Amino acid sequence: MFQNLSDKLDKAFHILKGHGKITEINVAETLKEVRRALLDADVNFKIAKDFTTRVKEKALGQDVLTTLQPGQLMVKIVKDELTELMGGEATGINLSGAPTVILMSGLQGSGKTTFSGKLAHYLKTKKNKKPLLVACDIYRPAAINQLHVVGEQIGVEVYSEPENKNPVDIAQKAIQHAKSNGYNVVIVDTAGRLAIDEQMMNEIAQVHQAIKPQETLFVVDAMTGQDAVNTAKAFNDRLDFDGVILTKLDGDTRGGAALTIKSVVNKPIKFIGTGEKMEALDVFYPSRMADRILGMGDVVSLVERAQEQYNEEEARKLQKKIAKNEFGFDDFLAQIQQIKKMGSMKDLVGMIPGAGKAMKDVEIEDDAFKHIEAIIYSMTPKERSKPAIIDMKRKTRIAKGSGRKVEEVNQLLKQFEQMSKMMKMMQGPGGKNLMRMMGGMKGMPGMPGGGMR
The missing domain is CATH 1.10.260.30 (Signal recognition particle, SRP54 subunit, M-domain)
Incomplete structure (x- = not known):
């Protein structure tokens, strides 16, 4: 994860090695490499340009402290800016409501169903909740079965109506079932498509309007880079979702989506998926992720x-x-x-x-x-x-x-x-x-x- 970006940023900071002060000349050389590293990571050109401009404004003219070398000072400035770019602070999930209703959205193949299971497992084991999973993907043949397999794996009930082809009706009945049976969180897994289309958007908008969820989460495959950001914008324009979930961050991803999705849709990344296991779910901490990108590790996590x-x-x-x-x-x-x-x-x-x-x-x-x-x-x-x-x-x-x-x-x-x-x-x-x-x-x-x- 982010290995290529980390290597290129490390190379950029080496330009300042041996200098006693950050100057307009050496900072320009460094930021040229930083911008190139961001573009290689599939970060939007305008965002990369704005990022390096902010770093330059903060870096120019700063005296290097006796305990810091210019490269170290630049690393700190870049780390702070990366943290801000990815959202600044970690954002929790809204668990108000009786029950709390969480609507999952995203394209087919993004990992919605797997993440729904991971979230249910997280809420059950770490938040002491009693979740109910709801199968509202009425199109993909194996979707309902997949959710049942996931539910059995983590010991969480799955509500489904295989013969019912009305996702709004299924979701509403599931919420009633939850109220009657003591479930305090309802996680609704909706249908995805291979691409954004009007039918899909209308359908999920109808489900959203009918069940009025406390949380609407957009699940996106981090390996799709800028395509993930563009898809997030299209969904947000229709759903005004509350947060983003980045899946498959353990894969060979360049990291562009993680770095830029917040600045494009102005919605926080709430969780990241880093593997297939149900435990492979982490709260997203922008500062910790910035540390990892810059090779500082993440001892706290x-x-x-x-x-x-x-x-x-x-x-x-x-x-x-x-x-x-x-x-x-x-x-x-x-x-x-x-x-x-x-x-x-x-x-x-x-x-x-x-x-x-x-x-x-x-x-x-x-x-x-x-x-x-x-x-x-x-x-x-x-x-x-x-x-x-x-x-x-x-x-x-x-x-x-x-x-x-x-x-x-x-x-x-x-x-x-x-x-x-x-x-x-x-x-x-x-x-x-x-x-x-x-x-x-x-x-x-x-x-x-x-x-x-």
């Missing part, structure tokens, strides 16, 4: 994700095991599952300051732990609880059972021993422990820099 997986009771049990030298591979597997729940490995690495740049050419697979898990699952329960008993004969059997080499089993055992020692020195709950443990796994089989491929 990383720690928040770690804390979400932190269980105080489990942590106490683990602490006792570590103190008694009883930390085994079953405990290690449990820690791996916690990390996997935090999101894709590529996304997590991008949140660590400097790691995204350092590992930009390293392919980080979401199943990076699969070889480690295969080796551990090939151990007997006794071997997992007492790794010290694993001799050469056992290593050979474990390697054969997992389809790996004996050398890889040796490497895992060695790294596990080192990590066990390191965990003894850990202090502090939640994110700190997990972060240190993740650091200790560098070089383990299957991980970036490790021995398995």
Whole structure:
């Protein structure tokens, strides 16, 4: 995400390296590269030009503080402007109403149905709500089934009427059903089209008028760049929606939509989708995203994700095991599952300051732990609880059972021993422990820099 933009901005800031002051000449060279980087990221030309003009006005004539170099000062100015460009502050979702009605809109293929499930899961697990999903896509054959599959996956009821071809009627009946059955949030998944057309706009406008939602959200595929921005404008002209959802930000996206959609429609980006899992949904923080674009990482979000997986009771049990030298591979597997729940490995690495740049050419697979898990699952329960008993004969059997080499089993055992020692020195709950443990796994089989491929 934004890797190409990050690289080009980093190159632009290098122009100021070694200068004692920001001048009109060196700032012009830098901003020429910044503007080029934004255009390559599929940012609208006028927006890119206005952006660099604002940066220039703020930068010119500023004295460089003794603790800052000109490049660092320019990075700060660009970061502040990027934050403003993307909305300034995070914007929450309006949960007023009894029940709260949320209308989803967007083109077909943008990820509306998947996001509807993610939002229901988010509201259920993090906001303690009881959501109801409503299938109002009466055109796409698999849409209703897809929503039912999603609902079953997250334990949320789905209201549908497969024979009813009137989305307004379905939505109204669903709201009545919610009121009668104690649901306090209704998420209406509407039909999308392959392109904007009058029939589509009229239909969703009618649904909007009939159910008067507290929140109307526009879901857009971030990988479509400026097309996403243009589509958002067309929808906003008809629906006057409340916020934007950017999906597929984990893909090979240049980032133009994320950077410019706020300035075009004057509506905030509320959430971003960063993967297929139902947990892969983040509140959009413009400042944090600006940090990531500029290669500063996003430690706050990383720690928040770690804390979400932190269980105080489990942590106490683990602490006792570590103190008694009883930390085994079953405990290690449990820690791996916690990390996997935090999101894709590529996304997590991008949140660590400097790691995204350092590992930009390293392919980080979401199943990076699969070889480690295969080796551990090939151990007997006794071997997992007492790794010290694993001799050469056992290593050979474990390697054969997992389809790996004996050398890889040796490497895992060695790294596990080192990590066990390191965990003894850990202090502090939640994110700190997990972060240190993740650091200790560098070089383990299957991980970036490790021995398995």
